[in-house]
Amino acid sequence: MSRVSERLEAAVRANSDDLLAYLERRVGIDDAPDTLAEVMTVAWRRAKHLPTLPVEARMWLFGIARNVVSNAARTRIRRTRLADRLREVASAASMPAADDGVEVREAIAALDTDLSEIVRLRHWEGFSLAEIASILDEPASTVRSRYAKARDLLATALADAEPQATPRLR
Amino acid sequence: MTDSRDHELDAKLNASVPVTTHRTRERDDALRAMVAATRPKRRLRPRMGVAIAGGIALVGAGGVAAADALGWTSWWADDAVNEVTYTLPSGAVCEGILGNFRGTSEEVEAAEEFMAQPDLFDSVDVETHYADARAANYVATLDDGTEVDAGPGTPYWSADDRYADAVGLATSVALHDHLRDLGVLERLSYEAESRCPGSVPAELRAREIRSDW
Numbered sequence: 001m002s003r004v005s006e007r008l009e010a011a012v013r014a015n016s017d018d019l020l021a022y023l024e025r026r027v028g029i030d031d032a033p034d035t036l037a038e039v040m041t042v043a044w045r046r047a048k049h050l051p052t053l054p055v056e057a058r059m060w061l062f063g064i065a066r067n068v069v070s071n072a073a074r075t076r077i078r079r080t081r082l083a084d085r086l087r088e089v090a091s092a093a094s095m096p097a098a099d100d101g102v103e104v105r106e107a108i109a110a111l112d113t114d115l116s117e118i119v120r121l122r123h124w125e126g127f128s129l130a131e132i133a134s135i136l137d138e139p140a141s142t143v144r145s146r147y148a149k150a151r152d153l154l155a156t157a158l159a160d161a162e163p164q165a166t167p168r169l170r
Numbered sequence: 171m172t173d174s175r176d177h178e179l180d181a182k183l184n185a186s187v188p189v190t191t192h193r194t195r196e197r198d199d200a201l202r203a204m205v206a207a208t209r210p211k212r213r214l215r216p217r218m219g220v221a222i223a224g225g226i227a228l229v230g231a232g233g234v235a236a237a238d239a240l241g242w243t244s245w246w247a248d249d250a251v252n253e254v255t256y257t258l259p260s261g262a263v264c265e266g267i268l269g270n271f272r273g274t275s276e277e278v279e280a281a282e283e284f285m286a287q288p289d290l291f292d293s294v295d296v297e298t299h300y301a302d303a304r305a306a307n308y309v310a311t312l313d314d315g316t317e318v319d320a321g322p323g324t325p326y327w328s329a330d331d332r333y334a335d336a337v338g339l340a341t342s343v344a345l346h347d348h349l350r351d352l353g354v355l356e357r358l359s360y361e362a363e364s365r366c367p368g369s370v371p372a373e374l375r376a377r378e379i380r381s382d383w
Contacts, residue, residue, distance in 0.1 A: 016202075
């Protein structure tokens with residue numbers, strides 16, 4: 001195996017769990033395995049662009065995942081046998097729990113796409129703003145200002161959505 | 171926003187993360203299997219005597235970049251099996267994509283696997299084909315019907331164009347050799363699109379250039 005192949009395989013193995021979680025959050029638990037197979041296929045296709053440093057390779061893989069998710073919105077990802085086994089065991093391992101974050105997720109989804117993705121990457125995936133800039137291939141200053149704008153909008157939207165305190169009558 | 175409202179918002183956003191599946195040994199195994207299955211497999215083959223039987227040249231070498239500097243124009247570009255890079259004699263760097271493989275399912279599968287290798291050009295003997303190109307005879311027919319030499323050193327010769335042709339031919343020959351070794355070569359075809367910004371064309375154009383390459 002060539003050095004780039006070795007590095008890419010190591011990067012994919014090291015990040016496959018996080019990539020699967022990212023995709024489960026974006027496209028749902030059922031479609032995530034096929035989307036992950038597509039992400040891996042694209043990564044191999046673009047192997048020569050793999051950054052040398054592992055941390056940069058991680059951002060590169062998430063950048064690919066993000067693009068695949070964006071494309072999946074336009075063209076449905078094909079179901080592949082490659083993903084069947086993962087779908088089977090992953091579904092068995094899922095724990096759909098009582099979920100009280102629906103309102104917040106709806107507020108995030110109501111933002112413009114270039115704002116909502118930053119919020120999700122920051123709060124759902126735990127990336128720093130500098131890392132998000134790398135994944136989105138945007139200047140860090142742009143990401144910072146969009147994040148600040150997104151927070152303001154979310155704060156307003158969520159405050160508006162909160163039930164108003166009713167004055168207690170005595 | 172006050173600090174307390176900041177913290178409150180952070181907490182809400184962090185807590186809004188959708189549920190995901192959790193790790194199990196079976197899921198880890200399935201993920202590892204997927205990594206292995208999606209990795210292009212390289213099949214080494216014994217080096218054979220090269221029989222050039224008319225390859226499928228890279229199309230558009232040197233010209234596609236001007237047509238569309240923002241993205242590939244081929245309809246199959248999103249499903250290309252590989253992206254390749256190579257350097258022309260002038261130093262210009264070409265990028266190309268390979269895709270739209272057609273043929274029997276066996277040969278398409280084998281061809282895509284071969285062409286998807288990250289180090290594809292390790293299996294491709296471009297220099298021999300370029301040496302063949304340089305050694306061939308070229309005759310240009312001008313607009314008035316005159317025939318003149320169009321080989322290396324003449325204004326009708328572009329080393330960059332011929333090198334790009336050699337890359338396309340060498341790739342095609344290597345692929346066909348590989349499929350022949352596997353016994354699956356029948357009627358394969360595929361397409362390539364390339365862009366070579368900064369490549370140096372021939373100084374003069376002729377009505378037609380013939381060669382025995």
